[in-house]
Amino acid sequence: MRRIASLLPHRYPFLLVDRVVECKPGSYIRAYKNITVNEPFFQGHFPGYPVMPGVLILEALAQAGALLAVADMDDPGGKIFLFTGLDAVKFRRQVIPGDRLDLECSNIRLKLNLCKMDARALVDGKLAAQARITAAIADKP
Numbered sequence: 001m002r003r004i005a006s007l008l009p010h011r012y013p014f015l016l017v018d019r020v021v022e023c024k025p026g027s028y029i030r031a032y033k034n035i036t037v038n039e040p041f042f043q044g045h046f047p048g049y050p051v052m053p054g055v056l057i058l059e060a061l062a063q064a065g066a067l068l069a070v071a072d073m074d075d076p077g078g079k080i081f082l083f084t085g086l087d088a089v090k091f092r093r094q095v096i097p098g099d100r101l102d103l104e105c106s107n108i109r110l111k112l113n114l115c116k117m118d119a120r121a122l123v124d125g126k127l128a129a130q131a132r133i134t135a136a137i138a139d140k141p
Helices: 002-007 054-069
Strands: 019-024 028-034 079-091 100-111 114-123 126-139
Touching (some): 019 054
Antiparallel strands (some): 028 100, 079 126
16 A cells, blocks of 8 residues: 555545556556445445445546556656546446455556556456546656
8 A cells, every 4th residue: 555655646535546466567457446335425425325436436447557557667756647538438337335346457558658548447357347548647746
């Protein structure tokens, strides 16, 4: 968790990657987020029927993607990963308290300071969401 926090600028309650399971720089990353009933977004989404917002699933995927993008950089702490686009987004199932949201990003393509990758979020091996993420890698101010 300390390594993740050293690479991403996000902090609670917006740090959405709990652990990196496997990472092959320039190729793929597998990480996860444990979804608990204590998540602050469940207070309003939806009371009595807690469902993780789709935009936060995409944010978790983007955070995992950022970790992949900076995995083989010399000074990753000096970089920030900024969304530039989401394509082919599909939501396949709800994510609820008690789920482990597995995050997979692969097929990364880097050109100049832009990257594009395929991302999938799974629960119990079943697809919950997928997207093609594009982002810019910029120097932190």
